[in-house]
Amino acid sequence: MAKKIENVGCPFCGVCCDDLVVTVSDDGKKILEVENSCIIGSTVFHRAMSERHTLPRLRQPDGTFKEISYDEAIDYTAKVLHNAKKPLIYGFGSTNCEGMAAAAKVAEQAGAVLDNCASICHGSSFLAIFDNGYPSCTLGEVKNRADVIVYWGANPAHAHPRHMSRYSIFPRGFFTGKGHKGRKIIVIDPRHTDTAQVADIHLQVQQGHDYDLFDAFRTVVRGHDIPDVVAGVKKEQIIEAVDIMKKARFGTIFYGMGLCHSDGRNHNVDIAISLTRDLNDFTKWTIMAMRGHYNITGPGAVWSWQYGFPYCLDLTKRDIAHMNPGETSSVDLAMREEVDAFINIGTDAAAHFPIEPVKRLRKHPWITIDPHPNMATEISDLHIPVGIVGVEVPGIVYRMDNVPIQYRNVIEPPEGVPSDEELFERIYERLCELEAEDAAREPAKAAPEGARAGE
Numbered sequence: 168m169a170k171k172i173e174n175v176g177c178p179f180c181g182v183c184c185d186d187l188v189v190t191v192s193d194d195g196k197k198i199l200e201v202e203n204s205c206i207i208g209s210t211v212f213h214r215a216m217s218e219r220h221t222l223p224r225l226r227q228p229d230g231t232f233k234e235i236s237y238d239e240a241i242d243y244t245a246k247v248l249h250n251a252k253k254p255l256i257y258g259f260g261s262t263n264c265e266g267m268a269a270a271a272k273v274a275e276q277a278g279a280v281l282d283n284c285a286s287i288c289h290g291s292s293f294l295a296i297f298d299n300g301y302p303s304c305t306l307g308e309v310k311n312r313a314d315v316i317v318y319w320g321a322n323p324a325h326a327h328p329r330h331m332s333r334y335s336i337f338p339r340g341f342f343t344g345k346g347h348k349g350r351k352i353i354v355i356d357p358r359h360t361d362t363a364q365v366a367d368i369h370l371q372v373q374q375g376h377d378y379d380l381f382d383a384f385r386t387v388v389r390g391h392d393i394p395d396v397v398a399g400v401k402k403e404q405i406i407e408a409v410d411i412m413k414k415a416r417f418g419t420i421f422y423g424m425g426l427c428h429s430d431g432r433n434h435n436v437d438i439a440i441s442l443t444r445d446l447n448d449f450t451k452w453t454i455m456a457m458r459g460h461y462n463i464t465g466p467g468a469v470w471s472w473q474y475g476f477p478y479c480l481d482l483t484k485r486d487i488a489h490m491n492p493g494e495t496s497s498v499d500l501a502m503r504e505e506v507d508a509f510i511n512i513g514t515d516a517a518a519h520f521p522i523e524p525v526k527r528l529r530k531h532p533w534i535t536i537d538p539h540p541n542m543a544t545e546i547s548d549l550h551i552p553v554g555i556v557g558v559e560v561p562g563i564v565y566r567m568d569n570v571p572i573q574y575r576n577v578i579e580p581p582e583g584v585p586s587d588e589e590l591f592e593r594i595y596e597r598l599c600e601l602e603a604e605d606a607a608r609e610p611a612k613a614a615p616e617g618a619r620a621g622e
């Protein structure tokens with residue numbers, strides 16, 4: 168008989184819906200139905216078994232792939248890391264925290280740079296938060312308390328489809344019993360997005376001028392005059408929006424890539440935080456980044472706990488972690504050609520990086536660890552398939568509001584296919600063996616404690 172599994176977490180976007188109900192076949196091998204998810208989440212489960220490889224694939228001299236065993240793939244990866252002077256291990260948007268911690272062990276042992284997708288998305292948020300703090304809250308507080316919602320440079324209708332129905336606009340909460348009817352929605356975006364269509368107010372900010380508009384908001388909040396038009400938005404519209412914001416009982420600004428990836432970048436987020444702080448002189452306001460992948464908040468949490476830094480971690484000195492975005496960030500390292508081996512895990516660097524760093528990274532060994540084929544796997548020297556977190560592998564993920572959630576698996580991975588955590592643990596063991604072999608072969612030249620062999 169088919170089995171229904173409740174409270175399943177969705178391994179796609181940062182909303183981390185954990186109310187899915189998944190029906191699996193009586194032998195526990197097939198996913199038959201997914202309830203409560205959006206179409207994207209449903210597709211993640213239904214396509215789990217399609218386009219899968221169940222063995223690693225190694226590139227051959229003629230350019231084709233040949234299937235090899237997991238032991239061979241682990242040996243290959245450990246040797247690549249062992250022989251590289253400065254390997255880069257990047258990605259982690261789509262794996263669990265256990266996998267991230269295991270990868271960090273490998274990075275430390277190999278003397279690698281450890282970086283995650285924030286490097287090319289919300290890294291600018293980190294910089295602003297370091298400077299200006301993060302007056303945030305949980306999504307549960309938004310659902311139960313918020314009566315004014317601002318989406319700035321974010322389009323959840325497409326990128327986070329259940330964000331509005333689960334937490335921000337539509338749900339009825341403890342103090343928000345009227346749901347949508349009791350809330351005011353302000354969307355600030357240069358485009359008339361689908362999110363803007365459900366807003367009470369849509370301010371069509373001029374592309375790249377968000378900072379100016381924030382500045383105008385802050386000026387009005389403090390009771391000063393502004394020009395007739397700022398960043399393409401009329402003074403009356405700004406005054407109307409600020410009036411609504413000041414009268415809120417509890418407000419939240421959700422911001423997305425429209426701030427982080429337009430002119431101003433971290434300064435846009437910085438001034439958004441300052442506006443939130445200003446509004447707290449009048450009422451309760453909070454701010455939250457719309458994180459993309461379901462566990463891209465995870466590496467920030469795991470590595471900050473382990474090393475004190477959330478991303479761009481240079482572990483090449485082994486005894487000390489060093490973070491300096493611009494210097495130790497993946498794209499910058501690739502552009503300066505400092506990296507001589509690349510491990511891409513749980514993300515598609517070939518699709519997300521600009522083409523030039525991809526070309527430069529491709530000059531050296533490139534290994535991709537991912538359940539499914541993608542652009543990165545197809546240009547890699549080695550593709551190692553792993554189990555799908557949230558579908559085949561359980562584990563902890565961090566929702567966009569930094570709340571950890573225990574995900575479960577609904578089916579088992581294909582026989583012999585390891586989880587990211589198991590894979591990195593085995594790479595770590597092989598790496599230690601290689602170092603021990605070096606030390607036994609040439610004890611006089613063996614690497615001293617705390618330094619990498621070969622350096």
Ligand code: SF4
Nearest residue numbers: 177180184205208329
């Ligand atoms: S909103 Fe995001 S987390 Fe929720 S079901 Fe859709 S894709 Fe999954």
